[in-house]
Amino acid sequence: MSLQRASFQKCISPECGAMFDLSQTLVACPDCGHLLDICYEWDRLKVPERLDYFEQFWSQRRNPQRFSGVWRFHELLPFTEIGDCLTIGEGQTVLQQADRLANLVGLQPGKLLLQYEGFNPSGSFKDNGMAAALTHASLQGAKFAACASTGNTSASLAMFAAVTAAVKAIVFVGSGKIAYGKLSQALDYGACTIQIEGDFDDAMQRVRQVCPDLGIYLVNSVNPFRLEGQKTIMLRVLEALRWEPPDWIVVPGGNLGNSSSFGKIFGELKMLGLIDRIPRLAVINAEGASTLNHLYNEQHLRWQGGQFSANQMESCLDSLRDSRAAAQTVASAIEINLPVNLAKCLRALEITDGVVRDVSDEEILDHKALIGRHGFGCEPASGASLAGVRKLREEGLISESDRVVCILTGHGLKDPDVTVGYHTNPAWREEKGIGQATSANPPTTVPNEVEQIIAAIRQFH
């Protein structure tokens, strides 16, 4: 029995259900156009009986694959032999208990936990998925890999390409829409960087056009292998909680790759009998990029076991496309109007009895600043998760005794312009529609005189 044959690609539409060998490089079902999953015949594979099986690998730091926070869980994403798996040391993340923050958003001590995915090598959770996608790319002998990106996917691809030399990286970014921390990474790591006149959604459309013709491997989250890697974020959360599922997972929603992969792994773990309860998922949009919120809460679009109305979804996306209404939020990582994983996210919301909310840029930045003040900090998009917790807490949907995990998707140093603008610049805040900036911590400017410096310090205390 070869591993290759116990795993395969499968169309997510139950009506179609077409299956494809792993050796095919696909980002959509050739028969019907829906997204694809990586599926496993679990009874032909070595599946652990309990999740604490994975603890044995904590002592194997010299084995690069078992050191990886992704491949440590290889048995739950076994699409190839573990020896083939590419790694740059991704997934060394921290789940931090944040009691003072819990208090501020109305949760009991011990009930708010922050999953810092910014501690990945390239500074965002994208490295989890990139490890898996580039493993598949190199198995296929791909020479070039490309993505459209709001910044972090390109930073991750560029870094993996530079460290492993498995592929050459080509990244498509929109103009004026990318945080400098992220753009600087793509440039510094030597990626071929194509800056398109347009936004992420335009870049996404173009990269999908160009890749098949040039035989370039596409690593956006339409790539089903990406999502296999991202499943391990949830496995590390469970690991840090001694394998006991929390009540809520709260995550910002952009292209909806994370939320989709979280739903997939929880469905798999439950089916395999490795957990007995599935956490509820809350996906948080920015108000200026809230397609999912619109479809889920206003149009009441649901997965319905795969019988969802593809027409309703497509007509909403078409009208967004036609109106040329560009997404608009200070959280550039989620500034996306046409999320590519919409259908999979609807499925994840069904599996997890999930909810969707949207939050304003002001809420996003106030909560980003609170996270910074109480922890390691995060980039703007990640702040949406805590803003979402506050909203759901105020609605009473999350109770004060619920255990809540916020996914902090990217590092605070990714987007210093926004952070400095928020803390120091009223004109910038006004331009961005940020009102009070209740958590701003501006510097005190003083003359170069010791008395005045001392006075300023006394005043701060």
Ligand SMILES: *Cc1c(COP(=O)(O)O)cnc(C)c1O
């Ligand atoms: C990519 C990204 C997101 C959006 O994640 P999706 O999986 O596309 O929904 C959110 N935050 C950060 C920092 C990101 O890089």
Ligand SMILES: [Zn+2]
């Ligand atoms: Zn299909």
